[in-house]
Amino acid sequence: xxxxxxxxxxxxxxxIVLTRTGDVDTSIEQRTLAANLAGAHYFLSFxxxxxxxxxxxxxxFSFQPPTSPVLSPAPPPSAFVPWAQAQEAHLDQSRQFALxxxxxLALLSGVQVDLPAAAPVRALxxxxxxxxxxxxxxxxxxxxxxxxxxxxxxxxxxxSVVQALTTLEKGGT
Amino acid sequence: MSRRAKILLLLLLxxxxxxxxxxxxxAKRVFIEPAQHAEEAARAKLSEFALQSKQGPSQTATLYxxxxxxxxxxxxxxxxxxxxxxxxxxxxxxxxxxxxxxxxLSHVLPPSTTVRAVFLSPDGTxxxxxxxxxxxxxxxxxxxxxxxxxxxxxxxxxxxxxxKRVQFLIQGQEVETLDGHADLTAAFAxxxxxxxxxx
Numbered sequence: 001x002x003x004x005x006x007x008x009x010x011x012x013x014x015x016i017v018l019t020r021t022g023d024v025d026t027s028i029e030q031r032t033l034a035a036n037l038a039g040a041h042y043f044l045s046f047x048x049x050x051x052x053x054x055x056x057x058x059x060x061f062s063f064q065p066p067t068s069p070v071l072s073p074a075p076p077p078s079a080f081v082p083w084a085q086a087q088e089a090h091l092d093q094s095r096q097f098a099l100x101x102x103x104x105l106a107l108l109s110g111v112q113v114d115l116p117a118a119a120p121v122r123a124l125x126x127x128x129x130x131x132x133x134x135x136x137x138x139x140x141x142x143x144x145x146x147x148x149x150x151x152x153x154x155x156x157x158x159x160s161v162v163q164a165l166t167t168l169e170k171g172g173t
Numbered sequence: 174m175s176r177r178a179k180i181l182l183l184l185l186l187x188x189x190x191x192x193x194x195x196x197x198x199x200a201k202r203v204f205i206e207p208a209q210h211a212e213e214a215a216r217a218k219l220s221e222f223a224l225q226s227k228q229g230p231s232q233t234a235t236l237y238x239x240x241x242x243x244x245x246x247x248x249x250x251x252x253x254x255x256x257x258x259x260x261x262x263x264x265x266x267x268x269x270x271x272x273x274x275x276x277x278l279s280h281v282l283p284p285s286t287t288v289r290a291v292f293l294s295p296d297g298t299x300x301x302x303x304x305x306x307x308x309x310x311x312x313x314x315x316x317x318x319x320x321x322x323x324x325x326x327x328x329x330x331x332x333x334x335x336x337k338r339v340q341f342l343i344q345g346q347e348v349e350t351l352d353g354h355a356d357l358t359a360a361f362a363x364x365x366x367x368x369x370x371x372x
Binding site for chain 2: 047049059061084114117118119120121122125133135
């Protein structure tokens with residue numbers, strides 16, 4: 001995350017708000033609150049996960065509500081957005097963001113990058129901005145995570161994030 | 174009171190306090206914990222009974238197990254003798270998933286999973302209450318949690334038509350996430366997009 005921050009600061013185009021600094025326990029709501037209060041345009045959440053047998057693998061997730069919006073009764077018009085449904089107004093933007101990231105990350109050599117996926121990621125549910133979660137694997141408990149912590153690899157991921165954001169800002173994917 | 178008597182009194186109080194604490198711990202072990210274990214054991218027996226129902230003809234159920242390498246769910250047919258009531262059928266599906274794949278696919282739930290209770294509301298929402306041992310040895314990550322949730326939801330709803338949605342509870346409580354990632358605060362509708370289509 002620090003490398004992504006540095007790469008973004010290097011463009012002189014973005015203001016970055018870290019929702020967590022250091023190894024401190026910050027709740028999902030606290031992180032969401034920090035992003036929403038800052039008026040974020042984009043929200044990135046990085047995760048290490050068990051993505052199977054590939055040494056380096058990345059999946060980019062956008063939010064998918066657990067219950068299809070079709071099944072939910074339409075809420076009455078209101079100036080207020082329910083906190084738990086804040087992300088639902090940005091689903092298309094988030095999907096575009098995920099696609100732009102996936103396309104950039106897919107250019108990295110030696111990394112398996114899956115097609116963008118939608119998942120009920122709790123960390124994205126209340127974010128009032130285009131939001132994605134990037135999961136890097138593999139990180140099973142019995143697996144060495146060295147492949148994910150190499151500075152060169154992290155730098156490549158950071159550069160891809162900057163390129164994806166630049167592309168989105170120009171109106172493309 | 175002499176100094177010696179005071180010291181003796183103090184020592185006596187300390188001994189009484191330690192004895193009291195020990196007796197309280199002992200009583201808890203003897204009377205309270207076995208009751209909890211008995212409750213869990215009774216639930217486990219109920220679960221086994223539901224899974225091993227011997228009445229009625231055997232039918233094929235389709236269970237969906239995760240393929241972590243593919244990042245999707247794969248179907249696996251399983252022969253089950255369905256229970257009469259839909260809530261028991263839900264329990265059967267969950268326990269069949271906990272038993273694990275017979276074709277080498279990934280685990281959804283640990284084999285020790287206990288289904289505490291299943292409720293079915295008139296609007297077709299099944300409330301599946303799992304014991305917190307479901308989180309034992311759960312592999313970390315967004316993908317693993319998402320596939321686990323939709324493995325359960327798709328397997329339940331596609332085999333039991335009266336169930337339209339599934340809401341998960343852990344130890345009788347609504348929880349924020351399964352293990353830090355998947356949002357469990359709402360009921361899940363089935364989503365076939367997580368199932369691998371074609372060969």
